[in-house]
Amino acid sequence: MHRPHRDHPIKTLVRPTNPLIGKRMASQGVNRLRTFVIRHQAPLFFPLLNLEAVGLRVGSVIAIRRGVVRRPRTESVLLALHALAYAVVVFSLLGPLLAVAFIAVHQGLFGVYLGCVFAPNHKGMPVRDGDSEPDWLSRQVLTSRNIRSSRVHDFLYGGLNYQIEHHLFPTMPRPNLRKVRPLTRAHCATQDLPYYEVSATRSYVEVLAHLRQVTEQVRQESARSA
Numbered sequence: 503m504h505r506p507h508r509d510h511p512i513k514t515l516v517r518p519t520n521p522l523i524g525k526r527m528a529s530q531g532v533n534r535l536r537t538f539v540i541r542h543q544a545p546l547f548f549p550l551l552n553l554e555a556v557g558l559r560v561g562s563v564i565a566i567r568r569g570v571v572r573r574p575r576t577e578s579v580l581l582a583l584h585a586l587a588y589a590v591v592v593f594s595l596l597g598p599l600l601a602v603a604f605i606a607v608h609q610g611l612f613g614v615y616l617g618c619v620f621a622p623n624h625k626g627m628p629v630r631d632g633d634s635e636p637d638w639l640s641r642q643v644l645t646s647r648n649i650r651s652s653r654v655h656d657f658l659y660g661g662l663n664y665q666i667e668h669h670l671f672p673t674m675p676r677p678n679l680r681k682v683r684p685l686t687r688a689h690c691a692t693q694d695l696p697y698y699e700v701s702a703t704r705s706y707v708e709v710l711a712h713l714r715q716v717t718e719q720v721r722q723e724s725a726r727s728a
Contacts, residue, residue, distance in 0.1 A: 541720055544713040547621075554613030619658070622647055622705035623665045626712030627698070642669040643690055647708075648683075648699035655702065656680060666697065 539546055562581060566574045593601040627645050636644065649655055649663035661676030662668060667686055668679060690697040700708070 541717055543717055544710050547710065547713055548614065548617075551614045551617035552610035554617045555609040556613070558616070618706075619660065619662055621709050622649055622702070623662060625709045639670075639693070640695060642666065643695050643697065646698070647705060648697070649705055650699050650701050651680070663702075 539550070559581075562577070565571055566577050566581075571577050589601075592604055595601075596604055624645055624647065627647055629645075635641075643666055646665040646669055648666050649659060651659070651663045655663050656677075661679050664679035664683055667674070667682055670686060671679070671682065674682070687697045
């Protein structure tokens with residue numbers, strides 16, 4: 503499931519934070535709620551991350567129903583067992599009201615955590631328009647953002663803070679990504695490829711700035727088409 507993304511990161515018309523998608527959805531009036539979210543996606547970004555865990559589970563069910571996983575029956579059984587075990591443990595220990603509150607907080611924080619790990623990777627980076635296809639190395643490097651990291655970042659991000667290396671060496675064990683970073687950076691310098699790396703705080707600032715820019719483009723497009 504993740505391989506197509508690694509091979510073709512940030513391609514036009516595949517991401518809802520892409521300006522072209524925002525324009526098309528707003529102009530077609532596909533869904534008022536969806537259009538509202540697109541037009542206010544910067545302030546809604548972190549609140550909506552509370553739903554990320556739910557979205558991942560819904561996506562898993564959809565993938566199983568569409569048959570895009572190798573062993574759909576096994577996946578179905580494992581998902582069901584996980585949900586059942588989770589519910590049994592929580593409800594038996596906490597009781598109904600506290601259990602519901604715990605699940606809401608737990609899954610919400612889980613979604614925020616996942617979103618904060620995933621968001622800096624590509625959002626706000628150059629978008630390929632499909633007209634000119636760069637070589638494989640350029641495609642991976644130019645569309646990815648690294649987080650300037652310490653050992654704490656390595657632990658919290660699970661190695662995804664080395665997003666450039668993660669795309670170049672997808673099968674490499676995560677602890678080794680830190681080791682190949684200097685080699686990757688040096689090679690990019692010899693190829694005149696920008697190796698983009700910022701602090702974690704700066705990455706979120708850039709993500710939100712990108713979302714605000716997309717929102718403004720959607721509003722301008724809507725005003726012109728009105």
